Amino acid sequence: MSELSSRRRDSADGVLADDSAALCEQVGEASAKGTPLAIVGGNSKAFYGRPVTGEALDVRGHRGIVHYDPVELIVTVRCGTPLSELEATLAQNGQQLAFEPPRFAPGATVGGMVACGLSGPRRPWAGAVRDHVLGTRLITGEGRQLRLGGEVMKNVAGYDVSRLVTGALGSLGVITEVSLKVLPQPPQGMTLRLELDAERAARNLAEWGRQPLPLSGACHDGEALHVRLEGGEGSIRRAREQLGGEQVSAAFWEALREQQLPFFNDPRPLWRCSLPATAPGLALAGDWLIDWAGAQRWLKSDAEPAHIRATVSEAGGHATCFTPNAASPFTPLPRALLHYHRRLKAELDPAGIFNPGRWYAEL
Amino acid sequence: MSFMFDERLDGALPTVDKAAVTSRLHEVLPHMTLLSEPEDLRPFECDGLSAYRTVPMLVAMPERIEQVQTLMRECRALNVPVVTRGAGTGLSGGALPLERGLLLVMSKFKSILSIDPEARLARVQPGVRNLAISEAAAPFGLYYAPDPSSQIACSIGGNVAENAGGVHCLKYGLTVHNVMALEVVTLEGERLTLGSEALDAPGFDLLALMMGSEGMLGVVVEITVRLLPRPEVAKVLMASFDDVSKAGGAVADIIAGGIIPGGLEMMDNLAIRAAENFVHADYPVEAAAILLCELDGVDEDVHEQCRQVREICAAAGATDVRQARDEQERARFWAGRKAAFPAVGRLAPDYYCMDGTIPRHRLPEVLHGIADLAEEYELQVANVFHAGDGNMHPLILFDASDDDQRERAEVLGGRILELCVEVGGSITGEHGVGREKINQMCSQFNSHEIECFHAVKRAFDPAGLLNPGKNIPTLARCAEYGGLHVHHGELPFPELERF
Numbered sequence: 059m060s061e062l063s064s065r066r067r068d069s070a071d072g073v074l075a076d077d078s079a080a081l082c083e084q085v086g087e088a089s090a091k092g093t094p095l096a097i098v099g100g101n102s103k104a105f106y107g108r109p110v111t112g113e114a115l116d117v118r119g120h121r122g123i124v125h126y127d128p129v130e131l132i133v134t135v136r137c138g139t140p141l142s143e144l145e146a147t148l149a150q151n152g153q154q155l156a157f158e159p160p161r162f163a164p165g166a167t168v169g170g171m172v173a174c175g176l177s178g179p180r181r182p183w184a185g186a187v188r189d190h191v192l193g194t195r196l197i198t199g200e201g202r203q204l205r206l207g208g209e210v211m212k213n214v215a216g217y218d219v220s221r222l223v224t225g226a227l228g229s230l231g232v233i234t235e236v237s238l239k240v241l242p243q244p245p246q247g248m249t250l251r252l253e254l255d256a257e258r259a260a261r262n263l264a265e266w267g268r269q270p271l272p273l274s275g276a277c278h279d280g281e282a283l284h285v286r287l288e289g290g291e292g293s294i295r296r297a298r299e300q301l302g303g304e305q306v307s308a309a310f311w312e313a314l315r316e317q318q319l320p321f322f323n324d325p326r327p328l329w330r331c332s333l334p335a336t337a338p339g340l341a342l343a344g345d346w347l348i349d350w351a352g353a354q355r356w357l358k359s360d361a362e363p364a365h366i367r368a369t370v371s372e373a374g375g376h377a378t379c380f381t382p383n384a385a386s387p388f389t390p391l392p393r394a395l396l397h398y399h400r401r402l403k404a405e406l407d408p409a410g411i412f413n414p415g416r417w418y419a420e421l
Numbered sequence: 422m423s424f425m426f427d428e429r430l431d432g433a434l435p436t437v438d439k440a441a442v443t444s445r446l447h448e449v450l451p452h453m454t455l456l457s458e459p460e461d462l463r464p465f466e467c468d469g470l471s472a473y474r475t476v477p478m479l480v481a482m483p484e485r486i487e488q489v490q491t492l493m494r495e496c497r498a499l500n501v502p503v504v505t506r507g508a509g510t511g512l513s514g515g516a517l518p519l520e521r522g523l524l525l526v527m528s529k530f531k532s533i534l535s536i537d538p539e540a541r542l543a544r545v546q547p548g549v550r551n552l553a554i555s556e557a558a559a560p561f562g563l564y565y566a567p568d569p570s571s572q573i574a575c576s577i578g579g580n581v582a583e584n585a586g587g588v589h590c591l592k593y594g595l596t597v598h599n600v601m602a603l604e605v606v607t608l609e610g611e612r613l614t615l616g617s618e619a620l621d622a623p624g625f626d627l628l629a630l631m632m633g634s635e636g637m638l639g640v641v642v643e644i645t646v647r648l649l650p651r652p653e654v655a656k657v658l659m660a661s662f663d664d665v666s667k668a669g670g671a672v673a674d675i676i677a678g679g680i681i682p683g684g685l686e687m688m689d690n691l692a693i694r695a696a697e698n699f700v701h702a703d704y705p706v707e708a709a710a711i712l713l714c715e716l717d718g719v720d721e722d723v724h725e726q727c728r729q730v731r732e733i734c735a736a737a738g739a740t741d742v743r744q745a746r747d748e749q750e751r752a753r754f755w756a757g758r759k760a761a762f763p764a765v766g767r768l769a770p771d772y773y774c775m776d777g778t779i780p781r782h783r784l785p786e787v788l789h790g791i792a793d794l795a796e797e798y799e800l801q802v803a804n805v806f807h808a809g810d811g812n813m814h815p816l817i818l819f820d821a822s823d824d825d826q827r828e829r830a831e832v833l834g835g836r837i838l839e840l841c842v843e844v845g846g847s848i849t850g851e852h853g854v855g856r857e858k859i860n861q862m863c864s865q866f867n868s869h870e871i872e873c874f875h876a877v878k879r880a881f882d883p884a885g886l887l888n889p890g891k892n893i894p895t896l897a898r899c900a901e902y903g904g905l906h907v908h909h910g911e912l913p914f915p916e917l918e919r920f
């Protein structure tokens with residue numbers, strides 16, 4: 059297919075451009091020569107993981123919404139599509155990506171969203187990116203594009219490689235296309251601010267979690283608890299009466315998702331501590347912002363990385379450094395688990411060309 | 422064609438010396454139950470796909486994780502194939518034993534280890550029945566959401582291995598969405614913790630990879646599931662239609678209206694009549710199709726949604742819409758649906774349950790296609806459908822003692838699955854590939870995709886000793902199958918030699 063005929067403009071959905079043949083070719087060549095590739099989309103999450111040295115594989119030319127039928131609750135979209143464009147199209151149809159992916163920069167792409175697997179404030183109630191991935195097209199080691207999973211809600215044919223590559227930081231192949239489950243936007247929403255200390259907030263949240271409340275966000279910013287309610291008018295009215303507090307702007311959630319709250323304006327390293335929601339407060343020096351009803355806690359701290367990791371692991375979680383940190387941003391894996399990671403990597407990327415070392419030096 | 426292991430197409434199996442393996446296992450695992458007498462082995466010869474039977478060489482029933490680890494190491498050292506079995510309710514022959522293999526039965530792992538109402542988590546052993554988890558969580562106002570119709574019998578380990586679904590999956594997700602962590606033992610005897618009580622874990626999402634992997638990558642020895650608070654109210658509506666296309670239209674309109682029902686199920690006339698005869702659910706036996714739509718949540722919202730759904734169904738041409746007046750009637754409406762398989766099963770000596778998924782809007786044409794195929798193969802087909810998520814269960818009625826009927830049922834089943842693939846769907850939504858759909862894998866995936874699956878398998882089980890012959894076909898099998906089914910004038914595996 060010529061360059062010209064493979065690109066067409068679709069006025070409603072922005073550009074629809076099929077660059078997959080060129081991407082396959084570049085991967086094939088790199089694989090033959092053993093050239094490491096650094097897969098790049100919008101570069102909005104370049105800080106996430108170890109730096110990769112390799113030939114750039116720019117996927118932004120492969121873009122556009124391939125298929126979207128709102129009634130099927132599924133959208134199929136190419137990896138280079140800006141996340142903002144996808145979300146705008148969904149919003150026009152009263153739908154959304156329920157997992158609220160962070161963008162971190164205007165150019166964030168759908169491929170980066172899937173590869174990084176980061177989810178926003180609604181995660182504990184709506185699920186993570188991987189919970190909404192139904193299928194992918196993936197360029198693997200030999201430079202071939204495979205179609206895995208599909209455009210249906212349920213599919214257990216073959217191994218779930220689509221979910222395996224979600225959040226794998228591009229280390230198992232190039233995700234060229236993804237089919238995602240989308241959901242209707244909730245009919246109503248309301249944000250409440252409750253003057254509670256973090257401990258009291260944690261106790262209340264544990265209690266509320268056992269009640270059928272329409273919660274879809276719960277974050278303690280160090281001063282107060284912010285709660286988001288989403289659902290029908292009746293259930294929100296009732297929950298509002300039960301919970302009390304003052305009604306505030308929903309803009310809080312976007313600022314939280316994009317790390318634009320004042321908390322994040324702090325020169326100390328930023329740590330993401332993923333913990334069991336009910337884990338008690340951790341004795342680590344620094345400031346905390348507690349999201350996901352306690353399951354995702356952000357820490358601004360100068361403490362020793364090893365100390366932070368040990369404390370978080372002790373509490374049943376793991377800590378990731380979000381401030382560029384060349385050595386080891388992710389919690390090291392136990393020996394046996396690392397063994398199977400390396401075997402998977404060797405099987406799916408025999409030449410070791412996809413984002414080598416982005417996770418761990420050994421991967 | 423048959424679902425039995427065929428070394429010519431599925432690869433050679435190691436030769437195993439039963440006496441030597443038995444004595445070695447007795448020696449290293451003296452306290453583990455090991456069955457080797459034919460009369461003890463017989464009860465394990467099949468799973469829910471009961472027309473296919475193979476007596477295993479040995480049955481091992483460990484009760485501790487360390488025993489599973491030792492067993493796996495020994496089987497690897499002795500080169501003995503291992504098939505894992507939960508409760509044996511699987512419908513695709515995933516737990517079908519091998520004559521020269523060991524069947525690892527997980528039924529002694531039946532403890533609920535802990536229920537944490539604060540964290541809303543349950544930690545359970547793999548042999549625990551699905552329903553038992555919800556029963557144990559009930560005193561705390563909590564439940565485990567995925568509810569396969571087999572929930573009184575199937576094990577949670579089997580649910581993980583098949584990524585089981587249920588009638589409430591559209592809103593509450595499949596097994597993959599409700600499991601937080603697994604303990605898995607690999608063929609090398611390594612014990613891995615995948616996932617955690619936090620919402621994610623470092624590294625690749627091996628937790629997701631293990632879901633639906635049909636006992637091919639490891640043995641699941643412990644499971645942590647999340648529990649949900651019981652919805653305050655649940656109401657069910659039953660809408661009747663004189664045409665299945667209209668029922669399909671109503672499903673689309675409900676979703677387009679921004680409503681995600683707790684359950685949205687469709688049954689066709691044959692299924693309606695069978696269910697009605699069996700459980701007297703008060704179903705309209707004249708209807709071409711019924712829709713069961715359950716709305717759950719907070720009282721005020723549910724009330725409003727019931728009103729909307731009633732209007733949508735009426736506008737879509739429903740001949741009647743009824744709302745269950747009380748809990749008793751609601752249970753009765755569901756009883757018919759939940760008993761649909763056994764009910765249809767009473768219409769013939771055997772039934773063969775298919776599990777294809779399709780994009781929802783292709784439903785009317787697929788139903789017509791199935792009706793045409795049923796006529797061609799002179800067999801009756803009843804349709805039960807998880808309409809909300811496009812998962813169909815055509816039930817083919819036949820008599821397995823009649824070889825010709827059995828053969829026709831198999832071929833018809835295969836043709837139905839290929840029809841699902843043709844409209845952009847999948848050969849299995851929740852029952853798994855197992856042995857049953859091994860050939861149709863070749864119509865859903867090309868040789869490179871199948872090779873990618875083999876690569877994943879090799880990473881965990883290079884010797885190919887875990888559940889050989891299931892889930893992923895060999896390329897040799899696809900070549901032979903491709904020779905029988907030429908699509909669009911093109912052989913799917915042109916590069917391979919034909920047998």
Ligand SMILES: Cc1cc2nc3c(=O)[nH]c(=O)nc-3n(C[C@H](O)[C@H](O)[C@H](O)COP(=O)(O)OP(=O)(O)OC[C@H]3O[C@@H](n4cnc5c(N)ncnc54)[C@H](O)[C@@H]3O)c2cc1C
Pocket residue numbers: 468469504505506507508509510511512514515516527547568569570571574575576577578579580581582583584585586587588635636637639640641642762763851852888
């Ligand atoms: C009447 C009826 C209705 C059904 N309805 C539904 C339904 O609504 N939804 C649905 O999804 N399914 C349904 N099923 C299918 C079946 O119940 C499910 O697939 C169930 O998850 C199987 O669980 P099991 O314990 O019986 O597993 P088995 O049949 O024993 O095994 C199934 C597979 O899992 C593997 N396995 C089992 N335990 C383990 C373990 N601990 N570790 C690793 N691998 C393991 C086996 O090797 C095999 O491949 C139905 C079946 C029947 C008979």
